[in-house]
Amino acid sequence: MAIMDFGGVKEDVVTREEFPLAKAREILASETIAVIGYGVQGPGQALNLKDNGFKVIVGQRSPSKSYDKAVADGFVPGVTLFSPEEALEKATVIMYLLSDAAQIAMWPTVQKHLTKGKALYFSHGFGVTYKDRTGIVPPSDVDVFLVAPKGSGTSLRRLFLEGKGLNSSYAIFQDATGRAKERALALGIGIGSGYLFETTFKNEVYSDLTGERGILMGALAGVMEAQYNVLRKNGHSPSEAFNETVEELTESLIKLVGENGMDWMYANTSTTAQRGALDWRKPFRDATAPVFEELYARVKAGEEAQRSIDTNSQPDYRVKLEAELAEIRDSEMWQAGKTVRSLRPGK
Template identity: 75%
Template sequence: MAKLKFGEVEENVVTREEFPLAKAQEVLKGETVAVIGYGVQGPGQSLNLRDNGINVIIGQRKDSPTWEKAIADGWVPGETLFEIEEAAEKATIIQYLLSDAAQIKVWPTIQKHLTPGKALYFSHGFGITYKEQTGIIPPADVDVILVAPKGSGTSLRRMFVQGRGLNSSYAIFQDATGKAKDRVIALGIAVGSGYLFETDFNREVSSDLTGERGSLMGAIQGLFAAQYDVLRAHGHTPSEAFNETVEELTQSLMPLVAENGMDWMYANCSTTAQRGALDWWKPFRDAIKPVVEKLYDSVVTGKEAARSIDLNSQADYRPKLEKELEELRNSEMWQAGKTVRTLRPENN
């Protein structure tokens, strides 16, 4: 295990060099990995596992759109594609990749097939961290592990196909067999991780829920909307407002940040842009930090979990979700974005 130093802080990480795919294949030889759920993470993780030579099957509700998607991706009913219960019964490792709400609903089915020596794998710490609310309490004689790719299953798969890796965290909640560490690292490598950094279920869910609601999704949409609205209110056209708010960030600047960091991106912008960014980042930080603190408190006290479980478990959840997404999709800003994207050179 390698050590990464951040000043006085050290982190344990696992790289492909010290734990190559061949080692992962050896660890997982003889295992049957059942990926339960074929929604957000399921396709990317299962296809990468399959391409890496791991014995993997899919458990999914029959005759659903995702069942048909699995067939389109090459999974064969009765051979590598099964109903959820049959897949769980066949598995030695159950990758529980349903949504948090669906995990609660399906848990009784999964629980009865967690026989001694099996492993229960998550890509999110939600179900275990909030087990008093979710009811997901594994038996003591199975391994409980986590690999959480730091991105969507779509990104995980795209980067794998490109020969790259998406960084992931890993955690061990319960080591019943003495093999949990080898199992979790092997699975992390086999699903396509660039490197793996150590965490625990509680820290994973606290950072993940904060990130999703903060800089990754919620806060950035709020920032986009605020800046776009101000520019439009002062007479800028939709195209100009969108380009200055979203397009330049995502297409030009974020790739520079990803390549070498924010300071390097600053150094590759005009001196006027540098000066303005250096002057204004701290006022933005000071304005936003109290909101992030409030958000983090809501996460660690379980308020966010309770709200998610309550709303996402309601019978009319999907129609309500679609209505909210439709409002976002039909906003002028994202309609402008739809038009702008058609004008990119690669689309012409």
């Protein structure tokens, strides 16, 4: 463990220096890791583990697009690619990476294969935290833990191929073997985490659901739409409104924030931009704080979880989802964005 200072608060984190890949391989040398679910997180985590020298198999139904993708990614039917039931039987570590709704549906099958001493791995605390709603209650004689990369599986894989890493949280829910923590950390290093910080299943899902609905996706999209609409209402062209709202943020400023921090970005913009940003930061913060408070309260009460379970398990969910996405895709703002992206140099 390394003790790091996060704005005056000390935290223990695990880095590759004190937990090298060789140590992770040693810990998991006798394990067969089955990745169940080859959709959002599955491919990135499975391929990174495979490339790092771990024994990885994939459990995926055939025929399916995900099965075909696993084959295209180099997993061999009957050798490293099996039906979910076969993979669950062979595994000593089950990486349960299906969507939350799919985890609920498949849980009875997974539960049958959770024999004593196995490990059940999640990348999200949803199923266990909301067990009264999901029915996911692991048996007491298996290890249960999570490693949650702070980004998409696509980003995890891309950064791995670039020799970098995506930071991850980890949590131990149940230590039946006395090896749960070392197994979790070894898998965290194996999937290519930049560093690992400790959390709980409950805190992981509370922060994740809040972040997704908040600044990472929901709030960001909403604020962008609001500014774009105000600019258009006041006579600005679609190109100008989109560039000032989205393009400059995504292609320039947010990258500087990620590399150096918000204060650095402020210090390296015009004095007019500095003054305006500093003056308006607090009004935006104060205006949105009540929305975030309401959002967190709904997450904590399980209302957002139930909303997800109810809607995502409906047979026509994909049809309704496509209609909602089409509304965004066909809006003037994102049609303008499509044109702006096509005009980027090198396209």
